[in-house]
Amino acid sequence: QKEVEQDPGPLSVPEGAIVSLNCTYSNSAFQYFMWYRQYSRKGPELLMYTYSSGNKEDGRFTAQVDKSSKYISLFIRDSQPSDSATYLCAMSEGSGTYKYIFGTGTRLKVLA
């Protein structure tokens, strides 16, 4: 079993829909959680960074962490065709180590 699991998709939604992207993990020591967006043939772009449990909102994006369930989510409101990309989650124990473990990514397609 991988430390971080992510459904590869593709996930297809109509423009304007609310998108929910998820990751599960097995290491209860993870404390730092990040979401990246990666366009084809480009490097990942950091979208959200959260520490421990709770919610964080930034514009159309909301990141949610549920440590009791070992489950994190990224919600995208009012999705746009330009949101079509692969979304990667990443997480780390912190405490002096910055070895972030990445999920393999979920492909999202927002249809105009």
Next chain:
Amino acid sequence: DAGVIQSPRHEVTEMGQEVTLRCKPISGHDYLFWYRQTMMRGLELLIYFNNNVPIDDSGMPEDRFSAKMPNASFSTLKIQPSEPRDSAVYFCASGLGGRPQHFGDGTRLSIL
């Protein structure tokens, strides 16, 4: 700022040859990360530096891989000798406080 700059963008070489990948991080960032991305394994951390000092190289697959950071504005990842299974996209990322915040656009490496 120009962002993280990687060179070359593409490299095709024959098995057994030496390969050198280069990275210029964003000025002022104190952490530099090297990752490898494949379809099967996703993004994997190879090594990271803090203030030019290697901190964790546990992800370097074999002695054939080596990385250096002679100063704050330059890092190299070298593979010698290269093998077909090294074919992947190699990313460099830099950031503050231990987070891989900004990625370059990667070097697409093909070993024939």
